[in-house]
Amino acid sequence: MVTRELLDPHSIVVVGASEDVYKPGGRTLENLLVHKYGGKLYAVNPKADTVQGVKSYHTVEELPQVECAILAIAAKYCPHAVEVLAREKGTRGFIILSAGFHEENQEGAKLEKEIVDTINSVGGSLIGPNCIGMMNSNYTGVFIHPIPTFARDGIDFITGSGATAVFILELGITQGLRFNSVFSVGNSAQLGVEDILEYFDESFDPATSSRVKLLYVESIQNPAKLLKHARSLVQKGCHIAAVKAGGSEAGSRAASSHTGAMASSDVAVDALFRKAGIVRCRGRQELLTVAGIFCQKPLKGKRVAIVTHAGGPAVMLTDALSNGGMEVPPISGPKAKELLEKLYPGSSVANPIDFLATGTAQQLGDILDACELDFDVDCMAVIFGSPGLFPVYDVYELLGQKMKSCSKPIYPILPSVVNVAGEIAQFVKAGNIYFPEEVVLGDALCLVNRTAPPQPEHPEMPSVDRAAIRRVVDGAKDGYLAPGDVQQLLDAAGIPRAGEAVVKSAEEAVKAAEKLGYPLVMKVVGPVHKSDVGGVVLGVKTPEKVREEFDRMIKIPETTAILLQPMLSGVELFVGAKRDEKFGHMVLCGMGGIFIEVLKDVQAGLAPIGIPEAEGMIGRLRSKKILDGVRGQEPVPTRAFAEVVSRVSALVDAAPEIFEMDLNPLLGNSKGVTAVDARIRIAR
């Protein structure tokens, strides 16, 4: 749906162009002129024959054929203009800056739909309405400042908020970031963030395409599409960082004991981003710092050499890196000694490599060469400011050269934003990116390092008996499934479960007990919160006791039968799943009891979840060490736990009608993981 006419139009008209450059229509035209749009440019203004020196038509009807139109007129006039342009003028790229559409009221929504229908009918593209426009190296179809420097290897930036885009551009430009394209999707009436990403994915050319994508989104309309193309791009070697704002309202929703309640939308977003390999950022500065990292040479490990001429910032950076999961490894040996001899007395090469306030450009070069060639590190963070005694042009020039020539990434931290503002400006002008604050950079490096590669689109899944699953689900009504149906589903999905019997008389109970073996657990069937009504008895060891408890429990209100299970021992685990209308099924896992209820130690993933991804989820649990065995307790094999997670994923894939399910508890011991209680709710 993204047309060539939108991306690289040979002619553009600004409808609503004005001499007043403080109005969107005026500023957009000015931007196109100032930034030297190379095609034919027209204006439409009912009262002028030229606007800012550009030929102006009084109506769209009078226009010649034109490939791309930028509309800065009141909403109510847009449908007609679009109609004429699409049908009569061959226009296939549209940018509508104006507001007053579906974001405002019903009437606006109607206008918006009309426009989209028209554009769709001719196979055109629409950016907006209610946006700041779009820009790339071909043209600057925006009414805002600043216009960034464009570069083929610059950042592709897609934003759901125009004002935020401006502030992101401003901050990014000051730090030296360059852009390849900026799309402000506004109301996303036709093209949304997902669609632009799809375009980047499908048009990706390893030789020429930019590899850094930034997103700012407040709502994800089509999570599956976002996942698909983000994952694909990352798999092709791109880096994606995104801010998804607005999660707190959902996140602060009071947690309940029900596992499903934790699958709030923010958890879903996290799961989606993790699955796609997107680095999730919280704000503009973090997003741009991560972008700055992405724009350097690829980072291949977590060992950082800190090169500095000042102690303090290096110490703070070391703290940030090592607390955040990266390493600042000690450096020693003959090569280190050799380097030390090239530095002034008092220098240290132990890492941080401190070459003192008097350190020179030559010395910095020697240090970076040693880091590149001799030392076992993956990147270099160079801190170099100035107390204002002398200029540092030579140091920054050397730094810029080394950033180009070294194969390992170099992250320049230039803290002296006042004392050497001129040098920093020149450094940026030469095409370099810098970072003003060491802890901010350190945190961002850790964030990038923590973000795992994307999960495969079609993971190898455990095989399940789909026919059996369908039989049960097709035959079931909406609501909680009966125990027998739950058992059949677990068996069909290959999820190990405790042997059990559901009985309706004391005689049956005793017979079943003999078969299952003592000691036993007895539970009521019917009541939802079994423990609360006295409907769970543990450690039943004799036929007499079975009989006695049966007689007592069957009288508990709502009880329709009694369930008997052999008593198993092990660590309480849980696995759950919940369907989100937009995100599909999310599968959750963790340790049971207080770990989920009090400590909220839960990991979530979006289905389908293969065993390796499930193992990753389990590995991220804070309580993971308990599963490995502590205080004399048997270790639980991660693989067996992961397999249950993956089988639950396969089950909900076969039966999307499952709205939510809980295996809670599962008991884990060294022999494996067994479901002891399960609830499955169907909602179509």
Place this chain on the structure above:
Amino acid sequence: MVTRELLDPHSIVVVGASEDVYKPGGRTLENLLVHKYGGKLYAVNPKADTVQGVKSYHTVEELPQVECAILAIAAKYCPHAVEVLAREKGTRGFIILSAGFHEENQEGAKLEKEIVDTINSVGGSLIGPNCIGMMNSNYTGVFIHPIPTFARDGIDFITGSGATAVFILELGITQGLRFNSVFSVGNSAQLGVEDILEYFDESFDPATSSRVKLLYVESIQNPAKLLKHARSLVQKGCHIAAVKAGGSEAGSRAASSHTGAMASSDVAVDALFRKAGIVRCRGRQELLTVAGIFCQKPLKGKRVAIVTHAGGPAVMLTDALSNGGMEVPPISGPKAKELLEKLYPGSSVANPIDFLATGTAQQLGDILDACELDFDVDCMAVIFGSPGLFPVYDVYELLGQKMKSCSKPIYPILPSVVNVAGEIAQFVKAGNIYFPEEVVLGDALCLVNRTAPPQPEHPEMPSVDRAAIRRVVDGAKDGYLAPGDVQQLLDAAGIPRAGEAVVKSAEEAVKAAEKLGYPLVMKVVGPVHKSDVGGVVLGVKTPEKVREEFDRMIKIPETTAILLQPMLSGVELFVGAKRDEKFGHMVLCGMGGIFIEVLKDVQAGLAPIGIPEAEGMIGRLRSKKILDGVRGQEPVPTRAFAEVVSRVSALVDAAPEIFEMDLNPLLGNSKGVTAVDARIRIAR
């Protein structure tokens, strides 16, 4: 020890002054001249009669009387110069910029000591050596740039690192921060961070003293002194924020099952800062953002009104605030309706208060007035940038006025660092502080909000039998105390413990068992890791079993006796204490077992710890809800747990010889908290 001659000298000599302003001696003299030092100024330079127009003497001997000396000469010449100045010229303020002292080698340490001895003998003050100097509104005794704007209500900044100070000043100045004084203590040969803080405390005048103090420290030489004066200053109404860098090495030390191992120095620093009410920051940006908050009107609650003309940043700020423990409360009612009528259609006052991209200064004024007078909020965060269409001088002027006139603090977030750089510069020039990034501000607000007021210096402590404690400790050798001694100490400290008996024969064991009551726990005395050697048996219910287990256990290697205790039930808790040579005793508490070993859910406090502080520690445990009773378990009274924490603190106060102790486990149930096992180690 801080003399008037250091703070407000009537005359200054720069020893080692130079015409070359790219040398410290030249730049320092230049700074004094440019920033119009008002007293008499002299130079010492062996080759010149004037330096930068200032009268220069060839030797210090030739100088007239001079109150303050700034030395920028090689280390080896410093002792003689100091000797002459101190003894003959009446100098009582010294700043030594030169390096080459104890930070370099033994010889340097000797020179340093000589200088300190001389200065001490005349009652003088010394800043440095190895520092950038000091400055305040009286003079700029530093060789660096930039020199900040000085204001009586500006920031007092003490730093252990000169270069870091430069970078902090640069960042702070760009955001509008003003300073009252800057002390770079360098090697802290005589005056360290703690001493300057002491001076601020003792000279504090509510009418004239600045209320904001910032610290950058890498090591704390005298924690007790820092605590004393920081606490006192905060109690007098000051705000202190500090970076203590270099904690990661200690923090990453592999954790062991021993509680003491968690009392790493970084934990101690956290405990110290918490006790003093210091806001601990991780880096320069965080420190300065917190400082910017401190410089506004006092923040009295956690309810934030977000006022914005752009949606995105407000959403990100809302996320940051509500995820970090602050509130963005909904605003409604007739007053809200009244306000809405003054705004353009499409605006929202629900909070965030969004007055659209077209919002005016007048409207911002109306909004801020409503927040000040009508709405139940504690502060206002105002986001106002510009897409570059029109200037915003009027808005920022209004903002500056409201920041002065409103009683509630206003935090201006001005993101358009490019588009309205001129307006921001003017805003800063008018004496205002701004914040460029909303999430950074949000996080800092949450950090400030989380920092509790200081704990009292002399908390009310539970009474303990000091005489009995001293009897036991004075009679004990270094090493682990015998069980009988441990019991006596717990009893003397009023710490509830399980009844117990230590027996050496099977007969004795049976007799004791009858007295304690069944069921019992039996444990070996002697081996340190009792469970590992099979030296713990639970649930012993008969005399026969007592006899049988005694006979088995007494043969376990290193076993000298058997301990019998009645079996108690409850939640496992622990309380420990550990002595740090610098910080004194730290008391730790948490839930036992996996909570301490796997989840590291431990809180630490510096002794003395009164019951309210102990309750605060318990309240910060992640597992606190478990103590309140979950899943049918009895709640444990926080007060009883806190009392044990406080009694352990009182015990180590009476017996500082206690190097470490563990009450692990304590069992907590609704009746109280009882120590079941305890170890106490003495080390003098």
